[in-house]
Amino acid sequence: MTILHPVTGSESQTLLDAIGLTKRYGGQVALNAIDFSIAPGELVAVIGENGAGKSTFAKILSGAVRPDAGGLRVHGKPIELNAPRDALRHGISYIPQELAYLPNLTVAENLVVGRWPNRGGLTTRGRIHAEARRIAARFGIELDIGAQIAQLRLAERQLVEIVKALARDVSVIVLDEPTASLTSDESDNLFHVLRGLAQEGVGVIFISHRLDEVFDLADRIVVLRNGDVVANLEAAKATSQEVIAHMLGAAAEEYYERRDRQTRDGTVALALRNWTRIGLPNIVNFTLTLHRGEVLGLFGPRGCGADLIADGLAGRISDFVGEIELAGQARPIFRSTREARAAGLGYVPPERKREGLVMALPVQTNLTLHVLSSVSRFGWINRVRERRIAEEWRDRLQIRLRSVRQPVESLSGGNQQKVLLGSRLLSKPRVLVLNEPTRGVDVGARAEIHRYLRNEADAGAAILWVTSDAEEAVLVSDRLLVMRDGAIVGELSGPAMTQTNALMLATKEAA
Numbered sequence: 001m002t003i004l005h006p007v008t009g010s011e012s013q014t015l016l017d018a019i020g021l022t023k024r025y026g027g028q029v030a031l032n033a034i035d036f037s038i039a040p041g042e043l044v045a046v047i048g049e050n051g052a053g054k055s056t057f058a059k060i061l062s063g064a065v066r067p068d069a070g071g072l073r074v075h076g077k078p079i080e081l082n083a084p085r086d087a088l089r090h091g092i093s094y095i096p097q098e099l100a101y102l103p104n105l106t107v108a109e110n111l112v113v114g115r116w117p118n119r120g121g122l123t124t125r126g127r128i129h130a131e132a133r134r135i136a137a138r139f140g141i142e143l144d145i146g147a148q149i150a151q152l153r154l155a156e157r158q159l160v161e162i163v164k165a166l167a168r169d170v171s172v173i174v175l176d177e178p179t180a181s182l183t184s185d186e187s188d189n190l191f192h193v194l195r196g197l198a199q200e201g202v203g204v205i206f207i208s209h210r211l212d213e214v215f216d217l218a219d220r221i222v223v224l225r226n227g228d229v230v231a232n233l234e235a236a237k238a239t240s241q242e243v244i245a246h247m248l249g250a251a252a253e254e255y256y257e258r259r260d261r262q263t264r265d266g267t268v269a270l271a272l273r274n275w276t277r278i279g280l281p282n283i284v285n286f287t288l289t290l291h292r293g294e295v296l297g298l299f300g301p302r303g304c305g306a307d308l309i310a311d312g313l314a315g316r317i318s319d320f321v322g323e324i325e326l327a328g329q330a331r332p333i334f335r336s337t338r339e340a341r342a343a344g345l346g347y348v349p350p351e352r353k354r355e356g357l358v359m360a361l362p363v364q365t366n367l368t369l370h371v372l373s374s375v376s377r378f379g380w381i382n383r384v385r386e387r388r389i390a391e392e393w394r395d396r397l398q399i400r401l402r403s404v405r406q407p408v409e410s411l412s413g414g415n416q417q418k419v420l421l422g423s424r425l426l427s428k429p430r431v432l433v434l435n436e437p438t439r440g441v442d443v444g445a446r447a448e449i450h451r452y453l454r455n456e457a458d459a460g461a462a463i464l465w466v467t468s469d470a471e472e473a474v475l476v477s478d479r480l481l482v483m484r485d486g487a488i489v490g491e492l493s494g495p496a497m498t499q500t501n502a503l504m505l506a507t508k509e510a511a
């Protein structure tokens with residue numbers, strides 16, 4: 001039976017239908033004839049392992065990728081999308097996993113791009129700022145309107161992108177892992193905005209790897225596996241075990257054994273003494289000690305300064321003063337990334353696109369980038385050896401790809417992150433600094449990475465793990481330092497190392 005849509009009067013109950021969507025890349029099926037529907041006001045989470053086809057699905061809805069077969073309907077009417085502007089015309093707004101932004105424009109200019117306010121052909125800075133401020137205020141989001149996009153942190157750029165999409169007239173909004181780099185406050189804020197939009201009848205499609213937020217937000221959970229829809233569940237009736245089982249295609253195993261043994265042997269692998277830097281936040285006389293065989297977590301909300309400590313250790317920030325002790329020797333702070341690397345310190349940066357990988361080059365080249373000498377001789381790169389090493393790491397980190405000769409840009413987001421991680425682990429650094437290393441990585445592979453790093457620590461490596469994810473902090477750390485406003489405010493270990501304790505320390509108002 002057909003039902004007239006209450007608002008549009010058209011013959012459909014659904015806002016958007018996808019029918020038999022199929023997409024192949026080379027010989028690989030990214031989407032295998034999937035059907036999908038969303039009703040007005042519905043919040044649907046789409047989840048699945050890295051490479052399951054989530055972003056491909058989102059990109060087809062956005063008009064950025066054309067399906068090989070199948071089609072879309074809006075309010076029951078077939079539509080054809082040849083470009084992103086077609087999707088926008090049909091009220092479909094899309095926030096990509098990898099942000100495309102215009103780095104030299106200001107926040108305000110980014111917000112109003114394509115819809116410049118003008119009077120008599122004149123666009124003034126004042127008018128752009130006023131319009132941008134209006135948009136930001138409408139969604140209760142605080143942004144420095146005049147700042148250049150390139151100067152913002154990733155999370156802030158993401159907020160700009162979200163506000164930009166929300167500012168358009170949308171009937172369906174598609175968000176591809178929008179919270180991967182947001183703090184829990186920012187996520188809550190975003191969820192509040194999304195719930196408000198749903199109440200106005202907007203359909204929200206939300207891709208995420210975080211089951212807690214999926215259950216928090218979604219009415220319905222759609223699970224993709226290897227390009228197929230393998231489950232379509234009512235969120236209120238589903239359990240996370242059930243969802244994980246669908247994702248992995250196997251019963252969810254117990255991923256983590258709680259550790260209570262102390263692996264560190266007391267040898268100091270790395271110490272920071274009296275690191276000081278004036279800025280936001282101020283960091284004054286910051287001191288920490290990392291032992292051999294230890295995974296030391298450094299947890300705090302975004303902006304607490306933990307990422308600055310990581311960047312400072314990697315030689316990426318020039319204005320720290322203080323001392324480093326590395327393998328028993330005192331030495332000045334690294335002044336370049338090369339200097340840090342030469343001293344045996346490995347660093348995994350948080351943002352693969354801007355600083356970690358050469359997107360157009362093959363996976364195997366990216367993986368071996370930092371160990372060139374081991375795959376080259378007299379200036380010649382040994383491709384056979386390069387490939388062998390890459391395939392070994394592909395298996396170790398469960399990187400899903402067709403061939404290690406594929407360019408990194410053709411991998412799914414989570415698999416790109418694994419390549420980045422592999423490229424830094426491959427050189428077997430004695431001291432490893434990880435800055436949000438598992439962002440965008442699915443639960444299965446994440447557990448695999450945790451386990452691998454655990455083994456490295458047990459074999460004597462020293463690992464400093466910077467994260468703003470309380471769950472991960474508690475899972476991976478032998479000992480956890482909690483930061484707030486540029487200072488360590490607590491240390492947790494043993495049974496006291498719980499998410500609740502970590503979050504309480506991190507957010508407690510200064511007495």
Ligand SMILES: Nc1ncnc2c1ncn2[C@@H]1O[C@H](COP(=O)(O)OP(=O)(O)OP(=O)(O)O)[C@@H](O)[C@H]1O
Nearest residue numbers: 025030050051052053054055056410411412413414
């Ligand atoms: N431009 C491309 N060229 C070749 N293969 C591609 C391209 N884009 C995606 N693929 C392949 O299609 C499959 C699905 O990728 P997709 O990006 O949709 O995964 P995903 O579910 O979003 O994963 P993630 O959680 O890692 O973001 C993957 O195997 C990926 O390698």
Ligand SMILES: [Mg+2]
Nearest residue numbers: 055097412413
């Ligand atoms: Mg993706």
